[in-house]
Amino acid sequence: MSRPEHKAPPEIFYNEEEARKYTSNSRIQSVQAEMSLRALELLNLPEDETCFLLDIGCGSGLSGEILDEEGHIWIGLDISPSMLQIALDREIEGDLFLQDVGQGMGFRPGTFDGAISISALQWLCNADQQSHNPKARLVRFFSTLYASLRRGARAVFQFYPENDDQCELIMNAAMRCGFEGGLVVDYPNSKKAKKYYLCLFAGQIPGGQKQQIPQALGEGEEEPTDVIYSNQRFEKRKQRKSVKNRDWVLHKKEVARTRGKKDVPSDSKYTGRKRRPKF
Amino acid sequence: MRLVAHNMLQCHVKGCNSNNFPLQLSNVEIEIQETDFNPMFLRNILPKLEWNALVKTALQINITTLPNVLPDTSTDDLDDEFLKMLHRVLLETHIQQGKMICPNCNHVYAIKDGIPNMLLNENET
Ligand SMILES: C[S@@+](CC[C@H](N)C(=O)[O-])C[C@H]1O[C@@H](n2cnc3c(N)ncnc32)[C@H](O)[C@@H]1O
Ligand SMILES: [Zn+2]
Numbered sequence: 001m002s003r004p005e006h007k008a009p010p011e012i013f014y015n016e017e018e019a020r021k022y023t024s025n026s027r028i029q030s031v032q033a034e035m036s037l038r039a040l041e042l043l044n045l046p047e048d049e050t051c052f053l054l055d056i057g058c059g060s061g062l063s064g065e066i067l068d069e070e071g072h073i074w075i076g077l078d079i080s081p082s083m084l085q086i087a088l089d090r091e092i093e094g095d096l097f098l099q100d101v102g103q104g105m106g107f108r109p110g111t112f113d114g115a116i117s118i119s120a121l122q123w124l125c126n127a128d129q130q131s132h133n134p135k136a137r138l139v140r141f142f143s144t145l146y147a148s149l150r151r152g153a154r155a156v157f158q159f160y161p162e163n164d165d166q167c168e169l170i171m172n173a174a175m176r177c178g179f180e181g182g183l184v185v186d187y188p189n190s191k192k193a194k195k196y197y198l199c200l201f202a203g204q205i206p207g208g209q210k211q212q213i214p215q216a217l218g219e220g221e222e223e224p225t226d227v228i229y230s231n232q233r234f235e236k237r238k239q240r241k242s243v244k245n246r247d248w249v250l251h252k253k254e255v256a257r258t259r260g261k262k263d264v265p266s267d268s269k270y271t272g273r274k275r276r277p278k279f
Numbered sequence: 280m281r282l283v284a285h286n287m288l289q290c291h292v293k294g295c296n297s298n299n300f301p302l303q304l305s306n307v308e309i310e311i312q313e314t315d316f317n318p319m320f321l322r323n324i325l326p327k328l329e330w331n332a333l334v335k336t337a338l339q340i341n342i343t344t345l346p347n348v349l350p351d352t353s354t355d356d357l358d359d360e361f362l363k364m365l366h367r368v369l370l371e372t373h374i375q376q377g378k379m380i381c382p383n384c385n386h387v388y389a390i391k392d393g394i395p396n397m398l399l400n401e402n403e404t
Binding site for chain 2: 095
């Protein structure tokens with residue numbers, strides 16, 4: 001299998017046409033959604049809280065969309081203008097930044113409650129320009145990411161490692177910058193469903209329990225049973241998908257109220273509507 | 280870019296480590312995009328805000344609704360009116376076009392269609 005990151009730099013590979021093809025492919029849509037949900041689960045956020053999250057290599061928003069659906073507020077970074085343009089066209093909720101994360105980022109210390117990155121990290125291991133030194137770029141990336149996370153927050157990267165050396169290069173850079181954690185390999189025995197999640201902790205939660213590397217899914221299984229991998233999880237996702245309609249919002253508010261939550265916004269004719277008036 | 284993001288953002292040019300926040304707005308176009316009110320998120324983000332910078336930035340774009348001093352966030356009873364006003368400023372006020380300039384190194388970050396260009400030149404990394 002030829003690896004996209006060997007073909008061209010990301011901002012060139014993901015040109016207008018490729019960005020459009022990528023985003024409209026329904027198989028890609030569901031795989032990215034699935035992995036984003038899993039990454040979010042691995043973030044281990046406090047239940048029922050709206051968090052401030054970062055999506056690294058957010059592309060056209062297939063991963064960020066899941067953060068929207070789960071009710072979080074997020075910022076997405078990507079180096080490809082074409083991917084970002086599609087994200088704009090699709091009216092996703094997150095703030096978008098045109099950014100090469102190998103140059104580091106400038107968020108104030110402790111900004112984010114967590115970070116996800118879906119199918120992007122392997123791109124950082126390339127030297128696309130003569131001046132690029134992957135190791136130095138990874139260290140710059142991880143050190144500025146570490147600073148931008150709240151103490152004890154996690155960063156979870158689903159990625160496609162090229163080989164063991166690449167894994168080691170990435171891990172070493174992350175550990176050097178203060179991260180703890182390790183690799184979670186879901187369905188390790190399945191050719192199709194095997195997925196790598198680098199699960200990093202920006203230190204420990206003050207006063208909290210020591211963070212452990214999460215348990216992988218489907219260890220010891222040949223192939224994932226349909227129930228676990230596609231059906232059940234995909235069904236869940238389909239329910240979530242309706243978030244943008246009014247009924248879903250009303251339902252969610254109702255649930256929150258019956259759980260005894262204060263602060264649930266009152267329903268209005270605007271509930272669940274997309275609104276962008278100008279002034 | 281919403282103002283909440285601007286309040287979290289400092290210059291990331293290599294070596295530019297002090298006096299690099301907040302990035303100064305210049306020639307900006309603002310747009311209001313309404314979104315659902317979420318008091319829970321506001322309570323989460325309040326302690327992370329740099330209030331003085333927020334007030335200063337808001338004034339630059341003629342938003343005068345913010346008090347100079349942040350009300351006590353440790354008590355739970357921040358009133359709804361305050362939170363709604365904050366919601367409007369932080370999450371519904373978008374910078375659509377213009378520039379952000381680092382007060383320290385003068386790097387200019389352009390904003391186009393709401394997307395800030397954070398790419399650096401080679402000699403800045
Ligand atoms: C396979 S896409 C995934 C996009 C999105 N996360 C999703 O799940 O659909 C990989 C993305 O990583 C981005 N990327 C690659 N290298 C990058 C870099 N150095 N900085 C920022 N983004 C990068 C690419 O532009 C591309 O949009
Ligand atoms: Zn600067």
